[in-house]
Amino acid sequence: MGLHHLKPLRVGVSVVMFSLIAFLFLDLRHIAAPSVTRGVLFLQFVPSLLRFLGTAAFGAAGCIGVVMLTVFFGRVYCSTVCPLGTLQDVISFVTRKKGKGGRFKWSNPHHALRYSIFTLTVLLLTAGSGFVLNLLDPFSGFGRIFSNLVRPVVLAFNNLAAIGLERLDVHTLYQVRWAVIAPASAAVAMLTLVPVAWLSVKRGRLYCNTVCPVGTLLGLVSKISLFRIGIDPSLCRGCRLCERVCKAGCIDIREKTIDVSRCVACYNCFTACKKQALRFEYRRPGRASGAQPEPERRRFMLNSVIWVAGIAGLGEQTEKIIQSRPTTIPVHATSPVSPPGSVSIDRFTSTCTACHLCVSACPSQVLVPSFLEFGFLGMMQPRMNFQAAHCNYDCTICTDVCPSGALIPLNAERKQLTQIGVARFIKENCVVHTDKTNCGACSEHCPTKAVNMVPYPNPANKALVIPEVNPDCCIGCGGCEHACPTKPFKAIYVDGNPVHRTAHKPVVEKIDRKVDYNEDFPF
Amino acid sequence: MDRRDFLKKTIGGGIVAGATLAVGGYAKLVAASPPASCDLVAVKGAEPDVMFDRAIASLGGMKKFVPRGSKVLVKPNIGWDVPPDRGGNTHPKLVARIIEQCLNAGAKEVSVFDHTCDQWTQCYKNSGIERAVKDAGGRIVSGDSEGYYQTVAVPKGTRLTEAKVHELLLDADVFINVPVLKHHSSSTLTIGMKNLMGVVWDRWYWHRNDLHQCIADFASFGRPALTVVDAYHVMKRNGPRGVSLEDVVPMKSQIVSTDFVAADAAAAKLFGAEPEDIRHIQLAARMNLGRMDLKALSIDRIKL
Numbered sequence: 001m002g003l004h005h006l007k008p009l010r011v012g013v014s015v016v017m018f019s020l021i022a023f024l025f026l027d028l029r030h031i032a033a034p035s036v037t038r039g040v041l042f043l044q045f046v047p048s049l050l051r052f053l054g055t056a057a058f059g060a061a062g063c064i065g066v067v068m069l070t071v072f073f074g075r076v077y078c079s080t081v082c083p084l085g086t087l088q089d090v091i092s093f094v095t096r097k098k099g100k101g102g103r104f105k106w107s108n109p110h111h112a113l114r115y116s117i118f119t120l121t122v123l124l125l126t127a128g129s130g131f132v133l134n135l136l137d138p139f140s141g142f143g144r145i146f147s148n149l150v151r152p153v154v155l156a157f158n159n160l161a162a163i164g165l166e167r168l169d170v171h172t173l174y175q176v177r178w179a180v181i182a183p184a185s186a187a188v189a190m191l192t193l194v195p196v197a198w199l200s201v202k203r204g205r206l207y208c209n210t211v212c213p214v215g216t217l218l219g220l221v222s223k224i225s226l227f228r229i230g231i232d233p234s235l236c237r238g239c240r241l242c243e244r245v246c247k248a249g250c251i252d253i254r255e256k257t258i259d260v261s262r263c264v265a266c267y268n269c270f271t272a273c274k275k276q277a278l279r280f281e282y283r284r285p286g287r288a289s290g291a292q293p294e295p296e297r298r299r300f301m302l303n304s305v306i307w308v309a310g311i312a313g314l315g316e317q318t319e320k321i322i323q324s325r326p327t328t329i330p331v332h333a334t335s336p337v338s339p340p341g342s343v344s345i346d347r348f349t350s351t352c353t354a355c356h357l358c359v360s361a362c363p364s365q366v367l368v369p370s371f372l373e374f375g376f377l378g379m380m381q382p383r384m385n386f387q388a389a390h391c392n393y394d395c396t397i398c399t400d401v402c403p404s405g406a407l408i409p410l411n412a413e414r415k416q417l418t419q420i421g422v423a424r425f426i427k428e429n430c431v432v433h434t435d436k437t438n439c440g441a442c443s444e445h446c447p448t449k450a451v452n453m454v455p456y457p458n459p460a461n462k463a464l465v466i467p468e469v470n471p472d473c474c475i476g477c478g479g480c481e482h483a484c485p486t487k488p489f490k491a492i493y494v495d496g497n498p499v500h501r502t503a504h505k506p507v508v509e510k511i512d513r514k515v516d517y518n519e520d521f522p523f
Numbered sequence: 524m525d526r527r528d529f530l531k532k533t534i535g536g537g538i539v540a541g542a543t544l545a546v547g548g549y550a551k552l553v554a555a556s557p558p559a560s561c562d563l564v565a566v567k568g569a570e571p572d573v574m575f576d577r578a579i580a581s582l583g584g585m586k587k588f589v590p591r592g593s594k595v596l597v598k599p600n601i602g603w604d605v606p607p608d609r610g611g612n613t614h615p616k617l618v619a620r621i622i623e624q625c626l627n628a629g630a631k632e633v634s635v636f637d638h639t640c641d642q643w644t645q646c647y648k649n650s651g652i653e654r655a656v657k658d659a660g661g662r663i664v665s666g667d668s669e670g671y672y673q674t675v676a677v678p679k680g681t682r683l684t685e686a687k688v689h690e691l692l693l694d695a696d697v698f699i700n701v702p703v704l705k706h707h708s709s710s711t712l713t714i715g716m717k718n719l720m721g722v723v724w725d726r727w728y729w730h731r732n733d734l735h736q737c738i739a740d741f742a743s744f745g746r747p748a749l750t751v752v753d754a755y756h757v758m759k760r761n762g763p764r765g766v767s768l769e770d771v772v773p774m775k776s777q778i779v780s781t782d783f784v785a786a787d788a789a790a791a792k793l794f795g796a797e798p799e800d801i802r803h804i805q806l807a808a809r810m811n812l813g814r815m816d817l818k819a820l821s822i823d824r825i826k827l
Contacts, residue, residue, distance in 0.1 A: 030644065150627060163670065171634075174665035364642040388821045392604055392642045392647070429793070436707040438802075441707025441726075449761050453708045463802075465708070485727035506653060506766045513772055517568040521824050523817040 003279065005266035010079055018086040024227035024401075025146035026154050026358045028176050033499050034400030043081045045214045046137040051132075051405030067221055069196075074222040076206055078215055078264040082302070084138035085146075085208060085264065086198035092247065095201045095268075102244030102272070106252045107203070108209045109262060118216040131377045134353045135188070135403045136213050139403070144189040144380070148182065148369070151360060155179075172416055177365065183355070185369035185380045194509045200215030207261045219261035227280045229263060229270075231256045232252030235277035242269035242278060245434040247521055295321040330489045335496035336373035337384040337421040337476060340391070341407035344499040345374065352406035354380040358398035362391040365400060366478065381406075384420065386478030391420075395446035395479060414449075419503040421476030421494040423469050429491035432456055432466040442467050445479030453494065467492060474502040548628040561578050562820040563785050565793075567776040571755045571827035572620035574779045578751075578779040579624060581823045582785040589697050589747050591629035596695035597621055597661065599745075600703045600718050601637035603764050604645040610756035610771040611764055612646070613703045615655035617777075621699060633661040634691050637721040640764075643667045643802040664691060669780050672724040679810065680740030682732045688723035688744075700747035701784060704790045705768075706762030709734055711801050713763050715750040716742045739806035742783065746812065750786040752778040754793055784813025786822055792817065 020040045024032055034429075041047065041062075046061035064199055066077050078085045121132045134140055149236070155176050162173035199207045208215040231242075233256050243251045250262040268280050270520055315353070335345065339358065342348035361366045361381050366389040367382045384391060396415050399407045410418060423442075431439045436458055443451045450473045453465035467480075471491075476494045482488040531690045536771035564581045566574040579585050589595055599613035607614055622633045639646040647653040647663060665671070666721045674688035688768040692698060702718035709730070710717050716738050720726055727736035761770045776793055780786040788798035798804045798815050808815035 024759045159668075159670070170793070171662055171664045174671050175668035224610075339668055363644060392645055394604055394644065395642070429653055433733055435731075435733070437735075439734060440707075441730040443764055444709035447766070449766050483727075483730075485730040487731070508767045508769045511769045511772060515772060515774055517775060518826065520800055521565050521567070521789075521822075522795075523565070523789055523822065 003267070003276070008171045008269040010076075010265070012081045012268050014089065017081055018083050018090070021083045021142070022146060022150075025143060026151055027307045027360070028151075028155060028158055030361065030363050030397075032361075034397060037270065037401045038403075041139075042358075043077070044139040044403055044491070045082075045351055045446045046139055047075065047355065047403030047405075048132065049128070049159060051403065053349055054405040055408070056140035066218070070218045070221045070225060074225045074227075074263055074265050075218045075258060076265045077218055078205070082138050082208075083142040084196065084212075085205070088196060088205060089208065089247075089266075090341065091197050092200045102241070102243055102246075102268075103205050104246050104249055105234045105240075106243055106246075106254075107206070107249035108261060112335050113469050114216055114424050116221065117211055118213050121213045128278075129352060129377050130350060130353065131379075134212065134380070135192075136211060137353050137355075138208075138212055138214055140353040140355035141189075141192045143357055143360075144185060144369075145193045146358045147161075147312070148186040148189040149193065152178070156186035178360070178387055179365050180368040181367035181372070182380075183386055184371045185354075188380060202245075204249060205262075205264050208247070209248055209250075210265060221284045223262070224258050224281070225236045225260065227262045227282055229258050229265075229278055230281035232277045232279055235275045237275060237277075239274070241272040245269060245272045246497065261403060272302050331493045333424070333493060333495045335421075335498050336370065336498075337386070337478070337494055337496035338374075338393060338399050339367060339382060339384060339407055340396070340415050340418050340420055340500075341410045342403070342420075343408065343499070345378075345496070346498070348406055349374050349378040351379055351404055352378075352381045353404050354382070355403065356380075356382065357401055357403060358382055358407065361397050362398060364392050366482075382475075384478060384494075385495075386481040388482075390445060390478040391481075392435075392481040396469040416475065417503050417505065419475050419497055419501040420498040421478075423474045423476070423480050423492055425451075425469050426489075427466070427491070429489055430466060431486055431491070432464055434486075436460060436462060436464060438464055439485065440465060440467070440497045441482035441483035442487055446474075446481040447477060447479065448473045448475060448503070450506070451480045473506050534544040539773065552670040553678050559821045560783065562814075563778065563789055564823045564825065565776070565778050565789060565818075565827040567774070569775065570754060571614045571617035571777065574755075574775075574777040574825075574827065575617055575620050575624070575751065575779070576771070577825055577827065578777060582749075582779060582781075582826065585624040585628040588699075589625050589628040589630050592631045593629075593696035594694060595625045595630045595633040595637050595697045595699060596691050597625070597633055597701055598692075598718065598722060599635065599637065599652060599701040599753075600713070600721065601643075601646050602640045602648050602721065604641040604647055605648050608771065609649050609765050609768060610703065610705055610758040611762075612650040613650065613701050613753045614755050615651035617755070618652055619621040619655040619659040621701060621751065622656060626660050627695075630697070633659075634664050634695070635661055636664040636689060636691060636701035638666040638689070638724065638726070639721070646812045658722055664720070666789065669724055675744070677740055677744050679743035680718075681736060683729065683737040686741060687786060689724075696713060700745045700750045702752055703756075704748070704794060705754050705757075705765075706757035706760050706794075708762060710738065710803060712754055712787075712794055712796060714787040715747075715812075716787055716803055716807060721797065735802040735806060738803040739810060739812070742751055742803075742807050742812050743810055746781075746783060748781065750778075750780055750783040752786050752789060754791045758795065759794075782813040782820075784808055784815055785817065788815045788817055789822075810815050 050209040083209045118517045159175045162175045243253045248264050250259040338345045338348045368385040370383040399410045439499035443453045450470045454468045456464040480492045564578040599618045603611040605611040625633045702715045707713040757774045758765045778789045791798045
């Protein structure tokens with residue numbers, strides 16, 4: 001295989017990878033099995049790294065594979081695995097001017113900016129906040145763009161098509177409910193998409209080589225890569241064909257050098273060069289590649305140490321005050337509700353990268369991106385919104401798909417004993433109390449009968465029943481809150497457990513199953 | 524032509540006018556079925572499909588209720604994400620057999636839906652009903668988007684004077700109601716009339732505005748051609764969702780009638796309750812929507 005075949009190969013792999021990941025976020029019918037999702041996302045660097053550091057499980061070792069790959073062949077990740085990288089390539093491809101050989105040229109690296117952003121990300125992580133990492137992680141950024149911006153468009157088309165087909169009496173498609181709108185997340189997604197798109201049109205992969213912390217980290221690793229692209233000075237005529245197709249702007253034809261830390265391994269140059277002057281060069285490890293000092297490398301080593309130290313500190317954070325919901329709401333929850341498998345709000349907010357995959361995958365759409373419920377630094381991380389829906393008792397999809405380990409996988413049995421919050425009853429809001437009519441919607445939906453209906457004595461002697469909460473076997477699924485019909489304020493709501501607890505098993509009494517089928521009907 | 528225009532065309536009138544017509548449609552249905560040999564059939568001691576075959580034969584056969592070329596809507600209870608043996612939903616075998624009977628009688632198409640309480644795709648799947656419907660040759664349709672529901676007037680309602688109703692109900696020539704009999708935390712029991720809550724969009728309104736009265740009010744909107752009460756697995760407590768298999772007694776019974784008030788009354792008796800203690804049954808009888816006095820009915824009692 002000639003080196004010029006590498007570009008079509010890279011394009012093929014990236015398109016497949018991109019399509020699979022995009023599908024996970026747009027899967028309106030929830031077709032993808034969680035195991036498929038895990039497989040597809042195995043290599044996503046930041047989620048995998050966080051998961052690996054959190055669990056040290058081999059199944060989460062995708063990030064190590066990525067580093068190894070980079071040690072051998074440079075930033076292959078950035079042109080094949082990274083969905084945000086491929087998104088830029090797609091935008092760049094669509095907006096290219098036909099007939100011109102290329103539009104890029106060598107650009108000087110923005111070292112100061114690049115390493116400042118990287119250092120800031122690492123330092124904040126050290127301090128226990130993944131805020132900047134979450135904002136800049138390319139996978140999560142991509143996830144937010146697809147969850148918050150692209151999915152609604154796809155959903156709109158689906159619903160239009162469904163309505164059209166239903167007119168023809170065909171019900172193969174169905175209308176899908178709109179998710180709760182999360183303006184802050186949509187805005188952040190837009191603030192990622194617009195600059196990334198604009199830069200990809202104007203400056204190729206400048207975003208990846210300046211802003212993206214994964215790009216920077218892998219760039220540093222690729223400085224020790226064994227096989228890297230080089231220019232054979234004896235064959236190169238200096239025609240600049242390669243430089244013009246290099247979206248990373250890392251080929252310097254005057255010097256006949258390639259900045260390996262910025263090369264995203266797209267292999268466009270192999271295809272462009274008519275003289276086969278570009279080749280893979282093997283560098284033996286340990287041999288300095290040139291006389292220049294390597295400040296970046298030193299900084300990398302330093303940062304690595306800080307990074308690891310920072311991660312080690314993740315587990316034991318200083319106490320964070322969780323903001324309660326605005327006090328203008330008379331239903332005053334003391335804590336928001338974090339998804340099952342998140343263990344505690346602290347642990348959750350420090351490991352979740354807000355990629356919104358669980359938000360897209362949640363069949364009941366009870367998971368929504370938060371605004372300030374988890375505090376400013378926890379913005380966009382998903383919370384349970386029981387106004388919109390309730391958590392289906394047997395469902396564990398969010399814990400199964402979470403790529404970063406912010407939600408640890410729970411089987412149905414464990415999930416059904418995980419108390420993420422507790423139902424609290426406000427009798428004064430309850431329709432049984434105010435109107436003296438039966439309701440019981442809350443108890444209807446309760447899967448454990450933690451919300452039970454008990455006789456409610458009343459002056460008119462009506463046969464009324466009113467809810468009573470047994471907090472021990474409540475798991476905080478929100479069925480009661482979602483079903484409660486009172487307006488504007490609910491009579492029952494779930495108050496989050498900042499640290500999840502274990503609920504008691506529901507009370508189960510033996511029932512007499514004996515039936516005499518020969519007995520006469522009672523009428 | 525927008526959706527609304529389309530609906531106007533299909534049901535031949537304005538939104539509210541459409542309601543009157545839909546009621547008219549019901550009247551036509553009831554009129555179309557000749558008087559049955561008995562008012563109510565109660566069966567016990569066999570599988571749900573076998574019991575239905577016997578019951579419908581006793582009522583004169585499915586052809587009496589399903590004209591050739593008609594569009595049939597079968598409305599089971601698919602409210603909860605629980606398997607069939609938990610008794611939270613109508614038994615899939617019963618739903619399948621009803622569909623097969625309709626198709627054999629010459630129905631053009633048989634549709635099934637429910638506005639579920641738990642997440643709808645999981646309910647459809649885990650109740651076993653989606654599979655059963657497809658295998659029986661029916662089509663299972665979503666009830667999960669407000670867009671499917673059209674506002675209609677409920678002229679005789681006192682608390683519920685209008686409701687948003689699934690368009691398939693307005694479009695159907697024949698409506699077969701297939702509730703499951705079970706305990707219910709809000710309405711004491713849920714049977715036939717209560718099952719109609721699953722054809723409307725805004726259930727919250729009912730809960731807020733005297734649930735029993737709303738159930739009876741909506742019953743006045745129209746009577747299903749047939750009500751088939753599934754009492755095979757009966758949830759005796761912790762309803763309507765149930766907590767475990769320990770809530771369920773295998774009563775292996777079924778009640779079929781053209782009168783849903785009578786069907787509900789008989790099912791209540793079967794459960795061990797008195798019909799007059801279930802307020803919506805009493806209200807419906809008082810509104811002359813059917814007969815609650817079982818002694819006045821001719822009942823075919825079948826033990827298998």
